[in-house]
Amino acid sequence: MSKILGSKKSISFTFNGTKVEKEVEPRILLSDFIRDSLGKTGTHVGCEHGICGACTIHLNGRAVRSCLTLAVQVDNCEIHTIEFISGKYNGLNIIQKNFKKYFALQCGFCTPGIIMSLCDYLYRNNNPSEQEIKDVISGHLCRCTGYSSIIKAAVESAKEINNAE
Amino acid sequence: MHASFVRSPYSHAKILKINISEALKLDGVEAVLTGEDVIKWSEPFVVGVKQPMEHWCLGVKKVRYVGEPVAIVIARDRYIAEDATELVNVEYDLLPPVMNIESSIKSNAPILHEKVKSNIVSERNFNYGNVEKAFSLANNIVEIDVEYPRNSCTPIECFNVISEYSDENKSYNVLSNFQGPMALHPVMAMALKIPGNKLRLRAPQNSGGSFGVKQAVFYYIVSISLASKKVGRPVKWVEDRLEHLIAATSATGRKSKISAAITKDGLLLGLKIIQYDDCGAYLRAPEPASLYRMHGNLSGAYSVKNISLKNYVVLTNKTPSGLNRGFGGPQLYFGLERLMHKISKVLNKPHLQIIKTNLLPQNSFPYKTPSGGILDSGNYQKAIQKAEKDGGLEELEKRRRGKRKVGKLYGIGFAAVVEPSISNMGYISTVLSHEERLKAGPKNGAYACATVSIDPLGSISVTIDSLPQGQGHQTVVQQLVASVFSIDPKNITVSSDLDTHKDGWSIAAGNYSSRFGGAVAGTVYLAAQKLFLKLKTIAAKNMNINVEDVIFQNDLVFSKNNPDNKITFSRLAGSSHWSPDTIPDAMAPPLRETLYWTMPQHKAPNEKDEINSSGSYGFIFDYCGVEIDQNTGKVIIDKYVTTHDAGTLLHPEIVNGQIQGAFAQAVGASLYEEFKYADNGEFLSGTFADYLVPTANEIPEACILHISTPSPFTPLGSKGVGEGNSMSTPVCIANAISDAIEQDKITLPMTPPKLWGLISKKEDLPKNLNLEITDEKKKISVELYQNYTNKKFWKYIKNKLRNIV
Amino acid sequence: MKPPYLSYVSPKTLDEAAFLLDQDCENSKILAGGQSLVTMLNMRLIHPKILVDIKNIKALNSINATDEGLLIGASVTQQELLEYKELSIVSPLLYKALPWVGHYQTRTKGTICGSIAHADPSSEIPLCFALLNGKIKLKSLKSTREVRADEFQTGMLSTACKSNEIIESVFFPHLDSKVGIAFNEFSFRKGDFSLLSVAVIYRENSITVGITGMTDKPDITVFPILSDDKIEDALNDLAWNLKGIGDHIASARYKRDLLRKIGKLTIGEAKKCQKF
């Protein structure tokens, strides 16, 4: 292991559907990398210790904390962020529409993370119960809404997603 | 360049030496700002009381709370900056800390600010009516001691500052998610030793929540500005969560004692209130405002006339306190409404009956309170009636009976609260004596400012000074202005960012004291109306008709009598730009209207120390049912009903969002959240795993009800609504707990272990029966590996798995 | 809150990983899901020089149900196991315990083995591991060894895993399908590390009770089948034996009471679902 401590690594991965190659210092957090190097600021950072959920993104299709992932780790992986969700549906997807309908956001700082969690969970699970949905949302902190509107939007989205399938 | 703070690990210590040489050696590090620079380039912040306290933007010579910044590393990126902070070596000489109000006010307590000679930095007495007489006439005197903890609404986005120093102009250009009040702009400029116009402060259109908390970023704007001066380049600082929890700000902790003189029916004849506010290590502006914001509505929703009040501002070795949703309200009402509950227990009468006995009568508005507040409007009886009926109080009482019958611990709590909004910025000067106030000049500022302008294509831009951080001000203003001009809301843009060099603002600008609904939206409305009238006049001239006959509808302008005589709204707007000569004489250019609005009811505190501390006063009546889990002591909120009178509701969904949001934060304050310190000063709530913000699983949905008695004082009749539940919910839940466990001493947050301490009986002693089978333990584990009796079962599983895969 | 300087390697085979780890094992750390490790890095609580990421080692990403039990590779995440088909039948204990581990969004990365390696005194997975007395396979450059659960966790955040060893897999033995199993925990917020967790295996002739939250590691106790009030006595004695560690969040007394209450509840639940 002759490499210099902390020397940059070259990584290649798919970011929101596009192949990307970048050099990155091993200690850079994925959350910082997405915001600073990839310039996509929809992924927010609220705690950097895994609790608030604002930084949640999809890593190989799964909702994970980007603040607890090193950017080097995404070599050969697929990353999706909130920008992809908005882009893909050419506007708002079912979950986003329901967030709007139910006023499920105020400052919106927690919102991208919650949408990413739900976009993974609700499309993966048929007919989740309200409690199961709450459990998923409980992986996020929202300081503004008091959650009830978020839960309503998510429950409604689950129904719509099930009906569409 | 990026900044990272070196912070004190100690709550009270002398700084002996700061060694930065190792840090400077690190590649990528540009400079380290320390107290030496700070003394050279800045002044201590001004304080709200007349005391020789020095509060610099970095700890100088001494540190007084854990997390107090002592140096700033400025480096190429944040990672390197953090590396270097680990290399800055600060030598401290530890001093004994004072960690609570009791120990701080002891005569032999260690002193935080030696020049002040005491940790009590302000003491004031107030007398309204004749309290002694009231107490002498009382049938009964009921007393309660309460404490309100230090906590914070911790927005999910932390503080941000970018500052750029210009050596040429000796000025600073700052972008920060500051939320006001802009009264802090002069405070910052003075600390930076520059005239106000050399501090250009910009705040963005959107920011990730604040709830008052981001007021405190002003403290960092000064130090990051100095950091920029140090390196001659823009410096950016993004606060991280650990920094935020340990050192950003906190709600003021309060210890109070209230005694009530009552009749045998529970009518309040007089109140004696003693309040000690724990403002942390420094009195940081706008403190001690928490202690005075409620001054005008000290008597809450009640008609009591005689009040005496002793206010003390106390310092402890904790993070300085500041704005936090409810600001002063949670603290005041925790005492007052716990007292009402206690009176009901003492008199053995229903709590609600005691509340009703003391409520202000229906027809008493506007009502002047003993301490000078002018409660603009209300119908408290009607609100309570609605709550009882539509919220299902009878049902809830039945539920309590049922639960209690089967041995459950179940309680119902109530709270009636007056929610002030639109602060009269002069209230803060109530902390000074009348003589001191005379010397300083009267203060009662509270201008709201809005600009409405029309461009040549007929779309409308509105600028507001409320610095919203998620409360939907833009949406409300859009709808409001659209309705004035009868145009599509899509044609209206609302700018809520602020640039001190370009926008209209006063010291009152900002996002606090729920000033939007009453003051800012109203000002927008008045400005829009004014502009609308001008346009109408121009239209009348263009169309050759009477002003009264001009109709605006669906982006069109036409004559009432002849609808064919019409022009489009955009055309009309264009003509006001392109052809000034078509505009009636003596009319200012009708393209833009900037309006400043304030209330005549906002006066400076008078010689009797009366102060109408707010402009408008809403009413909230809450009740809830809670059950205590008898296995764990956990409080389960079974039902929560909250009834509001916020005057005219501008946007019901947004209002309900504010209510549920404040409710959730208040549940946090009631059951989960607290900034905790050990006696030795160690901070115990430094991560989101220690400072427990409730999640979706902990917050029930509140049942929200409304009545409306419009304010006669605000342009739209609306009142603030954003903070009410921060004030009412903690005490309502505490009252319910008190009812459930039949105990008095309820402190927040009521965590399960704390509650358990109140209800647990004497612990069973060990019987030492040796029921355990120790030798068997090994046998069983061996058996686990060898003895798979149920082979059939495993075949079944394997088959099943094969089928699935 | 940014990690300190470090190097990163992501070997493709276990041997390679063991080799890399061996180079400077005192300054290296295995990186699995990162849900504890990266948190500690962000807070700069640890300063490893090298991270050896095991996620690219294909061989470690498998779940195997054998006749004897469930063999779980080091990079299998908590959520993968939770979604493993028929986990409720294959391992009802893990099926009941896993939903209590963090949140969906942390389980999607956090690994089963990482949790056992991390050995937080209030973790659920180490408790299951101890209760079943599973086995863990440790691989170093020169050797491979197996350690039984009762010898693995040595205390708070400390285990028998040496700094040059990698946990290759963990083995959870199956239980007789007739046993009754229950899991409960108490924390202020759902999803937090627990204040106290109780897991119970109710057998024909014995009741095994596993507890975290009282001491620095999971405590396992076996009782004979007891009447209800004797169970209370047994739990009371157990509470006193373990004492509990009081801190600013909860007193030892509170923890003892939780043990009495939740212990009884959990034994009751386990009894209900046993089929002897």
Ligand SMILES: Cc1cc2nc3c(=O)[nH]c(=O)nc-3n(C[C@H](O)[C@H](O)[C@H](O)COP(=O)(O)OP(=O)(O)OC[C@H]3O[C@@H](n4cnc5c(N)ncnc54)[C@H](O)[C@@H]3O)c2cc1C
């Ligand atoms: C918000 C949040 C809530 C959580 N709540 C809970 C909870 O309620 N209960 C709970 O139990 N946990 C909880 N966790 C922790 C989580 O379960 C972690 O996933 C787990 O503790 C570590 O697993 P990991 O795969 O992430 O390991 P890492 O974080 O990658 O590693 C943890 C430690 O184990 C070592 N290690 C990992 N794998 C190996 C290996 N194969 N060989 C040798 N050493 C290894 C690492 O070197 C490191 O020291 C929570 C985490 C977060 C962020």
Ligand code: FES
């Ligand atoms: S920033 Fe990643 S969970 Fe909070």
Ligand code: FES
């Ligand atoms: S909307 Fe502001 S934090 Fe959720």
